[in-house]
């Protein structure tokens with residue numbers, strides 16, 4: 001019998017993630033499957049931990065790639081940092097902040113929500129007013145809100161958390177590996193990310209890190225962590241004690257290690273500069289074409305760019321046209337801004353000038369198909385000029 005085998009189409013991925021990955025990572029993903037306790041594999045896990053400390057800019061012992069996507073990292077941080085009745089301040093200015101809040105509620109924590117406008121970061125003055133109320137154990141923040149394209153400025157919130165003695169739980173899903181994430185300098189107690197965005201490997205793993213202070217607090221818990229699979233200390237017994245916990249995917253971890261090796265080779269700060277440079281080029285191009293960015297310049301996230309859908313344009317039709325005609329994937333808006341923005345990812349290996357030019361050309365063509373003219377020539381020139389002006393030293 002002949003079995004029909006579906007073949008994945010060759011796309012250019014420029015949405016919120018996953019993004020296109022480096023050929024070396026594909027090669028690493030084809031490594032033979034080996035056992036989760038094989039000495040050769042334990043070496044891979046050790047190297048991953050070392051490289052993750054480099055991207056998280058931390059010395060934290062409890063730093064690893066947990067099984068599951070970014071959401072599993074979120075659940076691990078929430079479940080390990082909170083116990084029933086703990087007061088937590090959840091800052092929500094987009095879709096993912098709201099998901100953290102739902103998880104905190106499921107832990108029976110005493111949740112206070114601080115809602116901000118979508119497209120703006122959390123306001124330190126409002127955070128301080130809430131913290132003055134006293135008794136908070138944890139504050140949750142989204143560093144890079146993928147639903148809106150906002151990068152949360154960290155200095156003020158870090159200062160406030162310190163002065164009020166509150167632990168910070170930070171979502172770095174769309175920042176780690178593409179934007180500075182300074183875990184130790186900022187004094188973050190728990191942070192998680194994902195493998196498929198700025199890190200540059202496929203989805204399936206969630207880098208996490210916990211401070212020594214957070215680990216001490218875990219040891220003093222009065223209730224066991226409510227998720228056995230995501231109990232950070234049980235997982236640590238596998239990562240460092242090499243005791244069976246779950247059947248870790250050697251395939252995914254070989255891929256992740258190669259993606260991290262590429263970051264090491266490029267240099268983290270060069271990589272962060274590259275993300276910024278490409279972001280600036282895209283913004284210059286988009287604006288010169290006659291389109292508008294959604295977020296104010298001071299809060300824009302280099303890895304995820306939100307472009308306003310022009311008046312009268314059907315967002316889904318444009319995205320469908322891009323996919324069908326050019327094999328190009330970008331993201332649509334979520335929640336409060338569904339239909340109002342496109343989300344354009346420039347992350348990891350896929351943060352590159354050729355992708356910017358390709359995207360702008362395809363977008364211009366798709367808009368023209370709906371009768372909306374753009375100045376593509378000026379857009380391409382502005383993008384390339386800006387890219388050139390921001391050349392790395």
Ligand SMILES: Cc1ncc(COP(=O)(O)O)c(C=O)c1O
Pocket residue numbers: 016017069070071072074096142144145146147171173174194203
């Ligand atoms: C900011 C943020 N947090 C959490 C998640 C959840 O990650 P995942 O879809 O990998 O589970 C995402 C996904 O895009 C995200 O952008």
